[in-house]
Amino acid sequence: MIKKESPIDFETSFGPWIGKTVKLVDCYLFESFAKNNLDLSKEQMIVLKKLHDQNGLNQNELAYLTYRDKSSLARLLSKMELKGYVIKKQNQNDKRINEVFLTVNGRAIYSKALPIIKDTISIMESCVSIEEKDQLIKILKKVQQNFETKLNQRSN
Numbered sequence: 001m002i003k004k005e006s007p008i009d010f011e012t013s014f015g016p017w018i019g020k021t022v023k024l025v026d027c028y029l030f031e032s033f034a035k036n037n038l039d040l041s042k043e044q045m046i047v048l049k050k051l052h053d054q055n056g057l058n059q060n061e062l063a064y065l066t067y068r069d070k071s072s073l074a075r076l077l078s079k080m081e082l083k084g085y086v087i088k089k090q091n092q093n094d095k096r097i098n099e100v101f102l103t104v105n106g107r108a109i110y111s112k113a114l115p116i117i118k119d120t121i122s123i124m125e126s127c128v129s130i131e132e133k134d135q136l137i138k139i140l141k142k143v144q145q146n147f148e149t150k151l152n153q154r155s156n
Helices: 014-037 042-053 059-065 069-082 104-125 132-154
Strands: 084-088 097-104
Touching: 014 042, 014 104, 042 059, 042 069, 042 097, 059 069, 059 097, 069 084, 069 132, 084 132, 097 104
Parallel strands: none
Antiparallel strands: 084 097
16 A cells, blocks of 8 residues: 655744745845945855954854854854954964954944844834734744754764
8 A cells, every 4th residue: 555645834834934024124124234235145144243242253153153063154254354344363272262342334334234133124014013923933933943852862
């Protein structure tokens, strides 16, 4: 007897809705940064934000905090160094460790990008009640925890 696979109902699954939302936010940010003459990507903005909050993070910490693998973060940081947004310095005690710092230019770009980020958040949250927002955050945290648990099980 041939077992019939049950179809996946993408319309009622979280995945496509989360994916489409992320793509729309990415598109809006890309256009907004360009419109405001900011040579910046969403990924670079995330790094600027993390360094603004805690300047001098080492590359491993930064990779973990930005959910990037070490090699893709290294490429991203190289681009950001060329733009003058960040500078990498070897750790005084361990030359194998690079610490990443915002430059004056990086701080300026971050400051110019903040109103765009605030605008994006405002658009994202318009017509959404505080209760709906809280519920969505709770649900997304559960989804993230599901994946973190699964990933941790795989690595053990």
